[in-house]
Amino acid sequence: MKSNRHVAIIGNGISGVTCARQLRKLDDNVRITLISGESKYFFSRTALMYVFMGHMKFEHTQPYEPWFWEKNRIDLKEDWVNEVDFENSTLNFQSGESLAYDDLVIATGSKPNKFGWPGEDLQGVQGLYSKQDLESMEKITEKGVNRAIIVGGGLIGIEMAEMLSYKKIPVTFLVREKRFWDNILPKEEAELVGRHILEHHIDLKLDTELKEIQSNQNGQVKSVITSAGEEIQCQFVGLTAGVKPNVDFLRETDLEVNRGVKVDSYFRTNIPNVYAIGDCAEFHEAPGEDRKTVEQVWYTGRMHGETLAYTINGKPTAYQPGVWFNSAKFLDIEYQTYGTVPPQWKEDEVNSFYWEAPNGKVAFRMLSAKDGRILGVNNFGFRLDHAFFDKAIKGKWQADQVISKLQKGMFDPEFFAPYHIEIQKAYQKASGRTVQIAKKSFIQKLFGASV
Amino acid sequence: MKLIQKIGLILFLVGITVFTVLPFLGNYTLTETQVRENTKDIHTEKMIEILAPMYGQKYSSNFSFLTDFNKHFNEYNDQLKDQALWDQVIWDDYSFPLAKTALASPVSDNPWLFLFLSVGLAALGGLLYNLPKYQGEPEGVKNNGVFKSSMKNRGWMGMLTGAYLILFYVILYWFPAYLVNLVAMVDPLSVILSGNPASQWFLYGFIYTLAIIVMGVRMFRKYRGNKYQQLRTASVMFFQTAFAFLIPEILVLFNQPYFDFKNIWPLDYDFFYDYQIDTFLSSGGVGMFMLIWGILLIIIGVPLFTYFFGKRWYCSWVCGCGGLAETVGDPYRQLSDKSLKAWKYERYIIHGVLVLAVGMTLLTIVNYFSGFALLGNVTNQLHSFYGFAIGSVFAGVVGTGFYPFMGNRVWCRFGCPLAAYLGIVQRFKSRFRITTNGGQCISCGNCSTYCEMGIDVRWYAQRGQNIVRSSCVGCGVCSSVCPRGVLKLENGSEEGRINELPIIIGNDSIKLNN
Numbered sequence: 003m004k005s006n007r008h009v010a011i012i013g014n015g016i017s018g019v020t021c022a023r024q025l026r027k028l029d030d031n032v033r034i035t036l037i038s039g040e041s042k043y044f045f046s047r048t049a050l051m052y053v054f055m056g057h058m059k060f061e062h063t064q065p066y067e068p069w070f071w072e073k074n075r076i077d078l079k080e081d082w083v084n085e086v087d088f089e090n091s092t093l094n095f096q097s098g099e100s101l102a103y104d105d106l107v108i109a110t111g112s113k114p115n116k117f118g119w120p121g122e123d124l125q126g127v128q129g130l131y132s133k134q135d136l137e138s139m140e141k142i143t144e145k146g147v148n149r150a151i152i153v154g155g156g157l158i159g160i161e162m163a164e165m166l167s168y169k170k171i172p173v174t175f176l177v178r179e180k181r182f183w184d185n186i187l188p189k190e191e192a193e194l195v196g197r198h199i200l201e202h203h204i205d206l207k208l209d210t211e212l213k214e215i216q217s218n219q220n221g222q223v224k225s226v227i228t229s230a231g232e233e234i235q236c237q238f239v240g241l242t243a244g245v246k247p248n249v250d251f252l253r254e255t256d257l258e259v260n261r262g263v264k265v266d267s268y269f270r271t272n273i274p275n276v277y278a279i280g281d282c283a284e285f286h287e288a289p290g291e292d293r294k295t296v297e298q299v300w301y302t303g304r305m306h307g308e309t310l311a312y313t314i315n316g317k318p319t320a321y322q323p324g325v326w327f328n329s330a331k332f333l334d335i336e337y338q339t340y341g342t343v344p345p346q347w348k349e350d351e352v353n354s355f356y357w358e359a360p361n362g363k364v365a366f367r368m369l370s371a372k373d374g375r376i377l378g379v380n381n382f383g384f385r386l387d388h389a390f391f392d393k394a395i396k397g398k399w400q401a402d403q404v405i406s407k408l409q410k411g412m413f414d415p416e417f418f419a420p421y422h423i424e425i426q427k428a429y430q431k432a433s434g435r436t437v438q439i440a441k442k443s444f445i446q447k448l449f450g451a452s453v
Numbered sequence: 454m455k456l457i458q459k460i461g462l463i464l465f466l467v468g469i470t471v472f473t474v475l476p477f478l479g480n481y482t483l484t485e486t487q488v489r490e491n492t493k494d495i496h497t498e499k500m501i502e503i504l505a506p507m508y509g510q511k512y513s514s515n516f517s518f519l520t521d522f523n524k525h526f527n528e529y530n531d532q533l534k535d536q537a538l539w540d541q542v543i544w545d546d547y548s549f550p551l552a553k554t555a556l557a558s559p560v561s562d563n564p565w566l567f568l569f570l571s572v573g574l575a576a577l578g579g580l581l582y583n584l585p586k587y588q589g590e591p592e593g594v595k596n597n598g599v600f601k602s603s604m605k606n607r608g609w610m611g612m613l614t615g616a617y618l619i620l621f622y623v624i625l626y627w628f629p630a631y632l633v634n635l636v637a638m639v640d641p642l643s644v645i646l647s648g649n650p651a652s653q654w655f656l657y658g659f660i661y662t663l664a665i666i667v668m669g670v671r672m673f674r675k676y677r678g679n680k681y682q683q684l685r686t687a688s689v690m691f692f693q694t695a696f697a698f699l700i701p702e703i704l705v706l707f708n709q710p711y712f713d714f715k716n717i718w719p720l721d722y723d724f725f726y727d728y729q730i731d732t733f734l735s736s737g738g739v740g741m742f743m744l745i746w747g748i749l750l751i752i753i754g755v756p757l758f759t760y761f762f763g764k765r766w767y768c769s770w771v772c773g774c775g776g777l778a779e780t781v782g783d784p785y786r787q788l789s790d791k792s793l794k795a796w797k798y799e800r801y802i803i804h805g806v807l808v809l810a811v812g813m814t815l816l817t818i819v820n821y822f823s824g825f826a827l828l829g830n831v832t833n834q835l836h837s838f839y840g841f842a843i844g845s846v847f848a849g850v851v852g853t854g855f856y857p858f859m860g861n862r863v864w865c866r867f868g869c870p871l872a873a874y875l876g877i878v879q880r881f882k883s884r885f886r887i888t889t890n891g892g893q894c895i896s897c898g899n900c901s902t903y904c905e906m907g908i909d910v911r912w913y914a915q916r917g918q919n920i921v922r923s924s925c926v927g928c929g930v931c932s933s934v935c936p937r938g939v940l941k942l943e944n945g946s947e948e949g950r951i952n953e954l955p956i957i958i959g960n961d962s963i964k965l966n967n
Contacts (some may be wrong), residue, residue, distance in 0.1 A: 016896070049897035056598040057934075062902045065911055067792060168597050201591055300895050305960040312963060324961040329893050331936040334593030338893065338938060363591075385938035388891025392958050413890050413941055415932050417680040451680040 006031055009314060010093060010101060012083050013109035014038035015047060016300055017280030020307030021107055021314075026074050028315040034075070035101065037093070039082030041133050043068060048300055050136045051161045055168040060133075088256050088273050105314055108252070108263055108271075108278040109307070112245035112298055115154075121215030126223035127239040130158050139165070139240075147171050147237040151226050153212045154243030155182045157330050160195075162240040163204050164333055174205040174234055176212055176226075178243075188345050190356055191380055194365055195332045202333050215239055245298060247282040260284055262296050267320040269310045277314070279306035289323055292342045299328060325395045326378070327388060335363055340391035341378025343369055352377065353401070357428040359383070359421070359453055366425050370401040384421050385413035405429045406438040419451040455588070461581025468575030475571060475634045479558020481518035483507045483551060491550040496543055503529045504551075515552065515631050522548055548630035549653070553637065561637040568638045572660060579667035583674055592678030594933050596787075596903065604857070605784050611857035619854035626845045629653040646702035655702075661777065662698040666690055668780035675783070681929045681942075685769055689776035697773045710736050712743045715771050717750045719810035720871035722839060727821050727832075755871075756878050762944055763885025764875035765927020772871075774864060777853065778905065779928060782861025786905035786930065789860030795907055799867055799924065806843060807873035813839050843868065862905040866924060876923030884944040885927065886951075887920035889913065891958040894939045900931035914939050917957035921950060 009025060011018040014036045022034050036044075049063040071078050081095040086106070093101045114129025116122045126142055128135055143150075143166065150166045152159050155177030163173045179185060181192035182199065199206045211229035218224040225235045247262030258264040258272040262284030269277045280303040285295045297306075305323060312319035329338040347354065351372060358365040364383030370376050375398040379391060390411035394404050404411070408422040426439045442450065454462075485501055485508055492500045503525050512518035526543075533542045560567045587595075604610040624631055636656050643651035669690040676682035696715045705711050710732045718724040724747055733744040758766045768775045813835055820832050852864030865872050879885060887910070894917070900910035906924045910931045913920045920940075932940040956963050 046896040046898060048895040049899070052897060052899060055596075056601040057596040058898055058902050059600050062898045065896045065898065065915060198591070301892055301959060304892075305962070308956065308960055309962040319962050322961040324959045327892065327959055329895075329937045334591050336936070336938045385890065385941070388893055388958055392891065413938060415679075415681045415929060415941055417684055419680075449680070449684055 006033065007104040008033040008035065008102070009105045009107065010035045010037060010103035011107040011109055012037050012086075012093070013111055013280070013282075014041070014044045014078070015109060015111050015280060015303065017111075017303035017307040018107065018109035019044045020304045021109065021279060021311050022076050022307075023074070024308050024311030025314060026076060028311055032315075033077070035077040035079055035103075036071075037079045037081065037083060037101075039080065039096065042078055042080045043071070045133070047131070050130065050133070051165050054136060054140060054165045083251065085251060086255065086257075088276065091275070104275060106276045107310065107314075108249075108276070108282060109280045109303075110248045110282045112281040113248045114158075114241050115244045115246050116241060117243065119212055119215060121217055121223065122241065124215055124217045124223045124239075125221050126237055127215055127241060129241045129245075130162055131245060142238055143169055143171060149174065149234065149236040150238040150240065151176060151212075151234060151236045152240040152242055153226075154241065155179060155208075156242055156244060157183075158245075159240065159242035160199065160332055162242055163199070164202075166238075166240075167202060167204065171238070172203075172205070174207060174236070175199065176210045176228060177206065177208050178211045180209050182206065182208070184345055186345060188343065188354075188356075188367060188380070190358065191337075191365060191367065191382065192345075194358070194362060194382060195335065195337075197362060198333055198335055245281065247284065247296065249282050267322075268313050268318055269306065269321065270313075277310055279303070279310050289321055290326070292326060292344070293323065301327065325392050327392070335383050336385065337380070337382050338386055338388075339378065339380045340386065340388065341369075341376065341395040343367060343378040343380045355401070355429055355432055357425050359424070364421060364453075366421070368401060368404065374400045374402070376401050376404050384418070387411045387413040402433075402435055402437050409440045417445070417449050417451065419453045420446055421453060424453045455585050457585050458582050461578045461583075463578065464574045465578030465582060468571050468573065468578055471567070472571035472575065472635070475560055475567060475638070476631055477514060478560055478634055479556055481512040481515065481552065481555040482509065482557060483518075483522075483555040484509070487554045488551065491554055492547055493545065496545065496547075499529075499543065500547065512555075515633070518552060518555065519548060519630055522551065549633065552630040553633040556633050556637060558634055558637070560634045561640075564638045564641050568642070571635075571638070572663060576663050576667050580670060583667065583671040586671070586674040587677065594676055594679060596899075596934065599784075599787060605787070607788065607858065611785075615854055615857040618856070619850055622845075622850040622854055625653055625657060626849060632656070643702070646699065647705040649705060658698050661773070662693050665693045665776050665780045668783065672780055672783060676933060679933050682933060685929065686780065688770045689772075689779055692771045693773050693776045704739075709739045710743065713773075714743075714746065716773070717755065717767070717871055718747065719807065719814065719874065720772075720774075720869055721747075722810055722814070722844060722870070723836070725814050725817055725821075726836060727817065730821065755875060756882075759875050759878040759885075760883050763883050763925070763927050763942075764872070764879045764923075765885065765925075765929075765942070767875060768865060768872060768926035769928045774848065774852065774869065775926065778856075778861040778865060781853075782856050782905070785856045785861045787860070787902050788856075788858065789862060789866070789905055789907040791901050791904070791907050791909045793909075799907070802867045803869070803873045803876075803924075806847075806868050807870040809839065809843070810870040843870075860905055860907070862907075862926070865926065866906050872924075872926075879925070880921065880923035882947075884947060884950070886943055886945070887913075887925065887931065888941050888943050888945075889917050889919065890937075890939045890941070891917055892960075893937050895937055897936060899934040899936060900940060903930050903934045905930070910940065917952075917954050919950060919952050 009032055011022055018036060022036050025032060025034055043064045045063040046065060049058060052058045053060050053063060081097050083093050084096050085094050087094060091103050112131060114131055128138055130139060149172045152162050152173060152175045163175055166173045182196040184192040196206060212226060213229050214227045215223055216225045223237060223239050225233050226239060227233050249259050249263055252259050252263060256273060262282050263271055263278035264286060265271055265278050265283045266286055267289060269279050269283060271278055281298045288295050309319050309321050325341055327340045353370045356367045367380040368376060369378050376394055405426055408426060412422050420442055423440050426437055430437050488501050488504055489497055506525060507521055530542050600606045632653055636651050636653055639651045639656050639659055643649060643655045669686050672686040673683060692715055697713050701711045701713050723729055733740040769779055817832060847868040848864050855863045894914040896911055896915045898911050900914060904910050905928060906926055908922050908925060910920060927942055929942050932942060
């Protein structure tokens with residue numbers, strides 16, 4: 003690659019920014035422009051909820067100080083891209099300006115799903131994805147909201163519920179499925195989270211869908227009608243039934259777009275020198291057995307950016323994700339997952355071991371194949387070490403071996419309850435096989451918390 | 454807010470108001486006998502003469518009394534200074550003991566009552582306010598509304614609190630004579646503990662300890678369910694109450710030198726001063742033990758403990774300054790500056806103070822063994838400069854008064870010479886590090902925001918890099934507030950302590966030569 007090329011990146015989320023940073027590391031001369039109309043500086047989208055709840059100021063969500071961009075010669079352009087002129091390799095902005103590029107990276111992220119519900123565009127109805135969404139939510143909930151409805155039981159939904167609860171606004175949570183997030187979580191885990199939601203006095207209505215949003219005479223939301231025919235008065239509706247690639251401005255161009263921008267495993271689109279990464283990219287083929295064609299997770303966005311930088315830099319590098327991992331926090335309960343833990347599995351192919359602490363807030367699940375090798379784990383209310391499980395799953399360790407060494411896989415702070423001992427005992431009992439059970443350390447006996 | 458909390462808040466405000474008003478109560482009458490009893494022999498005759506016009510006069514406030522006292526006293530001294538008769542100038546400050554003995558007020562008549570009405574009510578109110586916090590809520594650390602709070606985000610309430618603290622420190626350090634009413638209030642308590650009447654430092658130590666206890670209870674509530682924070686808070690509460698407050702006073706009761714066994718040079722900067730050494734050497738076995746204990750802590754305790762546990766064993770588990778910062782200062786921890794620029798200043802300033810403390814101590818020791826031939830009187834001036842600039846202004850006025858402006862560890866971060874010493878050991882030779890959980894960081898910024906030492910924890914966490922920094926006091930709050938369970942404080946083997954992974958776990962696309 004010629005070193006003085008100009009790489010334009012649309013979108014300064016984790017994918018775009020990682021790509022820009024990695025590119026600069028690899029090449030000192032390439033010209034890089036990061037474009038975003040949402041905010042001049044990169045911020046952590048996942049932290050928007052903490053700004054709302056007063057844990058942080060918006061500035062705190064920006065991982066780099068303003069001088070960082072200048073120092074690394076990454077030009078920031080604060081504008082919205084109206085259209086991409088692929089023929090002339092030029093971007094046309096809302097401000098009327100335009101910018102020529104040699105390589106284009108599309109990293110425009112997602113936007114909240116809407117399914118054509120009546121009233122979905124009323125005032126007081128919104129999703130939560132962008133900085134603008136946050137500002138809108140802050141404005142609407144300033145006063146006069148006596149009840150809020152959240153539609154869709156996923157991670158953004160529960161975050162929104164927590165945010166509204168902070169403002170002491172009563173929340174009704176409409177979840178289509180029988181259990182919370184049960185398209186991802188197995189039954190026991192989904193129930194654990196469901197109980198915790200109720201513990202926070204959030205009115206969780208399972209097996210319930212949104213039918214219609216009704217307005218008052220000012221075009222503001224007044225109530226919703228559920229699939230059960232119930233009408234609930236409310237002044238705010240959060241739509242959190244997933245997100246979809248934010249690519250509408252690219253439709254009806256030469257670029258191949260389906261749900262997202264179609265890419266191969268090198269993030270190449272059908273147009274030369276145009277790439278797409280992050281939430282808005284759709285692979286022709288899923289990058290792994292248990293992977294989806296559209297990956298909409300912070301961590302995968304980071305890896306897309308990291309990988310693409312190599313390709314642009316002239317070392318074509320295919321995207322090869324390692325062992326899957328993810329994490330979240332459901333109100334007060336932390337959740338991590340490593341490897342493959344689907345919501346359901348075939349009993350004759352997969353062994354499942356599940357342990358839950360008596361308080362019902364700490365849980366561990368491990369799936370293993372019939373030949374004993376570990377497939378994946380879910381953990382709630384305590385912390386497991388990423389490196390340990392990455393190694394175990396990649397190395398196809400036997401389940402017994404993982405459990406015997408569990409102490410090494412713990413990531414809880416000092417003095418915390420030795421959950422691994424309880425898990426080892428429970429595993430031994432459930433499987434009938436002997437595993438090595440750790441002993442409490444002297445300090446743990448003296449000061450440690452009990453399970 | 455619950456009713457009990459409201460009552461607590463009211464009691465606290467009443468207590469603070471009484472505390473603030475007390476210094477202005479009562480009247481002052483000075484007699485010749487009092488002057489005779491409260492001045493050094495060499496000054497007695499002179500002081501009796503200087504203050505003669507004041508005898509028998511009834512002053513209705515501390516202002517009128519001290520104004521008159523200063524007028525007479527300064528007139529005498531200024532005259533001598535004009536004539537350059539330096540050796541006849543009276544350098545001792547007699548305003549505090551004379552004001553205290555001349556005082557006649559309801560407070561000195563009923564010390565226990567007023568102690569209860571001021572400090573007692575404030576502490577009780579604080580407990581009533583803190584104990585019911587988060588009741589009926591599931592366990593979990595929440596920083597809800599911190600940046601929307603006027604108290605915790607440099608709003609008017611924070612400014613007012615800071616101003617009040619600064620004013621209190623300025624009066625306490627340089628104009629204690631105005632506080633004799635407050636000191637009189639704790640006299641009986643001091644007599645019980647040490648057999649002696651109270652000084653302003655006893656008053657300060659008492660309030661300091663109580664503040665750590667009351668706000669320690671707040672820590673227990675806020676971090677309930679977090680064993681690390683609970684134990685750490687209990688530890689600083691214990692060390693402050695026992696080692697910093699009770700034991701030194703009780704030592705005095707048994708005619709031993711006043712000594713805080715956990716205060717280590719160079720934080721305890723007068724440890725090697727001639728009068729300290731004299732005290733140790735003249736107090737028999739116990740004094741000798743204190744001297745040796747102090748030296749062992751410096752040359753063996755600090756490096757050894759820091760090697761095994763990091764500097765946290767001291768800064769956030771034992772130290773009194775740390776104890777106050779971790780309890781009273783906890784609501785302000787998010788105000789520390791995380792910019793790279795602040796870090797640059799920090800390294801120059803804190804190591805500058807360390808160099809100053811070491812230099813000064815070396816001079817003192819050399820001077821001591823040379824029979825004061827080296828410096829003569831300059832030693833005293835050097836000591837008083839250091840004591841003023843570092844001991845009083847930096848550690849006291851800025852250190853605590855600036856909580857609501859610049860966070861709770863301004864002193865520890867920028868000024869403490871012991872922290873600098875511990876930090877050097879921690880940075881280069883220690884088993885302590887904060888580890889990050891593979892690729893699980895979402896760069897949300899909670900860790901950096903709540904780091905009281907101004908470390909940009911996220912900078913490391915989002916790279917999957919261990920955090921090895923000399924300033925980290927190991928408070929563990931980054932780990933507590935992380936919503937993804939990414940951070941953990943660890944003592945492990947030195948190998949692999951510093952890791953710089955260019956690519957973090959989860960991406961097999963890029964192979965690195967390792």
